[in-house]
Amino acid sequence: MPELPEMENYRRLLTPRMVGKRITRVTVTREKSVNVDAAAFVDRVAGRTVTDITRRAKHLLFHLDGDQALLLHLMLGGVLFWGTEQEKPERTVQVELQLGEASLHFIGLRLGYLHLYPTAEVDDVLAKLGPEPMSPSFGEADFRLALGRRRGYLKPVLVDQGVLSGIGNCYSDEICFDAGILPQTKLENLQEADWSRLYRSMRSTLAEAIAHGGYMDLPLFKGDALTGGFDARCRVYDREGEPCVRCGALIQRVDFASKKSYSCPGCQR
Structure with missing residues (x-):
């Protein structure tokens, strides 16, 4: 599942490609991926201009003119691809936002979602989230x-x-x-x-x-x-059986509290 760094990377790369551009076409092939009727979603999003892209936790927010915002959570299996129809991978696309010659393809939104809200409601929707760990004010x-x-x-x-x-x-x-x-x-x-x-x-x-x-x-x-x-820089995650880069002991997977976890028994105490 994409976490903070993945979504922040998406935000940084998509901002110069999308902000200031108009959404010329919207396609929804899986209605459960959006929170309103597909036809209404298309009608309310098409023609809008992307004014900003921000991140909150594992969510991306695509801010639109007219005080609307698209809230994305990719969940397990979700990914994004920016490009033309010819460039996109052979994967099922649940939502597509076209901005001129290129589109943002939302892929694998089986558990994830792209919801449309009035901008004023977004803070309430995300109110239960804890603080941002990378915030300068979070000491x-x-x-x-x-x-x-x-x-x-x-x-x-x-x-x-x-x-x-x-x-x-x-x-x-x-x-x-x-x-x-x-x-x-x-x-x-x-x-x-x-x-x-x-x-x-x-x-x-x-x-x-x-x-x-x-x-x-x-x-x-x-x-x-x-x-x-x-x-390639992960030291322990999904590295079960590989030697630790710090001490050489074999990385172990330990399941506890309904969580899988990878760690080194040699240098973690």
């Missing part, structure tokens, strides 16, 4: 406060979108590895130094992942050499 003390009042294992709290927004399975494991702490550690067992390491690891891991385009395997457009670049 170490805020991090400790957000997680420290919870109980249980570290990983399930890191991926709880009501505690922190945007972190999922991949980056929670990578953050824990960078900090040298096992994901199945009980929060009440963390020491003061552990909290500091976790906060620094969260910021540095997410920043690195954003800089290298996240781990999505499908390029956003033809010639895109950035998207997916972090996949």
